[in-house]
Amino acid sequence: MQTYSVRDITEYIKGLFDADRNLGSVWVQGEVSRLTRARSGHWYFTIKDAHAQLSCVMFRSAASRVSIDVSPGAEIVVHGKIGVYVARGEYQLVADMIEAVGGIGDLHRQYEELKRKLAEAGLFDQARKRAIPTFPARIGVVTSPNAAAWHDIQTVLSRRMPLVEVILSPTLVQGTEAPAQIVAALKRLYRSDADVILLARGGGSLEDLWCFNDELVARTVAASPIPIISGVGHEIDFTIVDFVADLRAPTPSAAAELATPNRDDLLQDIDRLRMRLAQQFDESLGLRSRELTNMQRQLRWLTPSKRIEADSRVLLELRQRQYRAVATFLTHLHERLASRERALNAANPAHILGRGYALVIDERGDIIRRAAQVSAGQRLDIRLAEDKIKVKVDE
Amino acid sequence: MTDDIKKLGYEAAFQQLEDLVAQLESGEKSLEESVALYERGRQLSAHCQSLLENAQLRVRQVDDEALRD
Numbered sequence: 331m332q333t334y335s336v337r338d339i340t341e342y343i344k345g346l347f348d349a350d351r352n353l354g355s356v357w358v359q360g361e362v363s364r365l366t367r368a369r370s371g372h373w374y375f376t377i378k379d380a381h382a383q384l385s386c387v388m389f390r391s392a393a394s395r396v397s398i399d400v401s402p403g404a405e406i407v408v409h410g411k412i413g414v415y416v417a418r419g420e421y422q423l424v425a426d427m428i429e430a431v432g433g434i435g436d437l438h439r440q441y442e443e444l445k446r447k448l449a450e451a452g453l454f455d456q457a458r459k460r461a462i463p464t465f466p467a468r469i470g471v472v473t474s475p476n477a478a479a480w481h482d483i484q485t486v487l488s489r490r491m492p493l494v495e496v497i498l499s500p501t502l503v504q505g506t507e508a509p510a511q512i513v514a515a516l517k518r519l520y521r522s523d524a525d526v527i528l529l530a531r532g533g534g535s536l537e538d539l540w541c542f543n544d545e546l547v548a549r550t551v552a553a554s555p556i557p558i559i560s561g562v563g564h565e566i567d568f569t570i571v572d573f574v575a576d577l578r579a580p581t582p583s584a585a586a587e588l589a590t591p592n593r594d595d596l597l598q599d600i601d602r603l604r605m606r607l608a609q610q611f612d613e614s615l616g617l618r619s620r621e622l623t624n625m626q627r628q629l630r631w632l633t634p635s636k637r638i639e640a641d642s643r644v645l646l647e648l649r650q651r652q653y654r655a656v657a658t659f660l661t662h663l664h665e666r667l668a669s670r671e672r673a674l675n676a677a678n679p680a681h682i683l684g685r686g687y688a689l690v691i692d693e694r695g696d697i698i699r700r701a702a703q704v705s706a707g708q709r710l711d712i713r714l715a716e717d718k719i720k721v722k723v724d725e
Numbered sequence: 726m727t728d729d730i731k732k733l734g735y736e737a738a739f740q741q742l743e744d745l746v747a748q749l750e751s752g753e754k755s756l757e758e759s760v761a762l763y764e765r766g767r768q769l770s771a772h773c774q775s776l777l778e779n780a781q782l783r784v785r786q787v788d789d790e791a792l793r794d
Binding site for chain 1: 734735736739742743745746749750752754756759760763766767770773774776777778780781782783784785786787788
């Protein structure tokens with residue numbers, strides 16, 4: 331089991347109080363008891379009702395602004411933040427405003443009532459919230475041209491997105507005239523071509539910001555045809571307008587930031603696209619160049635000279651085969667001829683005559699084979715191998 | 726730079742640039758088309774950049790008089 335020091339656990343509890351949204355700004359009504367006005371100017375007192383009591387401290391600067399009677403027994407409304415005083419391990423209300431019951435306390439009740447009423451009317455519904463355009467060309471601004479908020483907004487817009495055109499719709503942002511002026515200023519922009527509207531005012535006292543809790547202002551914001559970003563007061567201030575607006579920014583500068591893309595981001599986007607463009611183009615060219623090389627290689631194979639070369643090889647081969655075939659045939663013919671010649675030679679009568687035989691031939695050249703072919707006194711030739719003898723038949 | 730690009734506002738030019746890159750990336754473009762797209766993309770990005778870098782915040786004011794109709 332972990333053991334804490336008293337200090338650590340108290341700091342931990344203090345952290346819980348500080349992180350709590352409700353305790354950061356509360357109105358508490360009660361009766362004053364045990365009031366001590368210290369020499370430092372700080373006030374230490376307790377407020378109580380029938381069931382409980384609450385320690386309060388009010389520092390000198392805030393205490394000096396209190397205009398009503400604060401003495402034991404008085405019923406008051408205190409505004410402030412509830413936190414932990416670590417040194418004494420106590421929680422306390424650090425007061426920044428004290429009002430009489432029926433004073434600002436009444437305003438506060440009005441605030442809560444209006445908030446409830448508009449919430450019930452559905453004006454705070456998330457579903458009603460419109461998206462803020464990513465690239466506004468024109469930004470409408472409802473604020474006082476004489477206040478720091480206007481300067482802050484221009485500074486932020488110049489830095490982030492100087493491409494936008496700003497349409498200022500001037501108005502008072504505090505005092506009894508303010509709500510009607512804000513309504514008129516908003517309506518002027520509703521008739522303009524603004525893409526988004528900033529409704530802004532710098533920090534101020536609760537009373538200063540009160541015009542942003544006006545019902546007509548809230549309803550006018552809700553009825554806007556153009557998305558509205560509210561940027562009223564400081565981080566912790568929540569006005570009715572904040573609930574009705576499409577987007578709530580904690581300050582005027584923040585509202586200007588939420589309304590615009592950042593130029594540096596945009597420049598980076600362009601660079602990225604440009605790189606993708608170049609890469610794509612290079613790839614496309616590279617691919618084509620490879621394709622072309624392949625084609626050229628194929629083309630070289632298909633060129634006519636290659637074809638002729640290939641064909642003539644085939645032709646040569648055919649011709650050689652033809653020669654071979656003819657030569658073989660001729661040889662065959664020669665051999666047949668030689669064999670016939672040999673046979674012919676064997677049959678040549680000269681050879682037979684050479685061996686001592688003779689041929690008897692009559693005057694007509696016929697060979698005499700029988701005695702009956704001749705008659706007495708007929709002349710005949712006897713053919714020998716070398717020459718012939720002329721003879722005459724006796725009988 | 727072609728005149729039609731010069732007339733484009735930032736958002737329109739940027740949108741065209743995005744579309745064009747996506748188109749190139751989807752492929753199947755003839756070389757001629759690719760070259761044309763690339764050239765246009767280059768001009769669009771230059772236009773966007775110059776719009777951003779040279780922009781001066783313009784402020785006008787609408788008063789009751791200005792919009793009274």
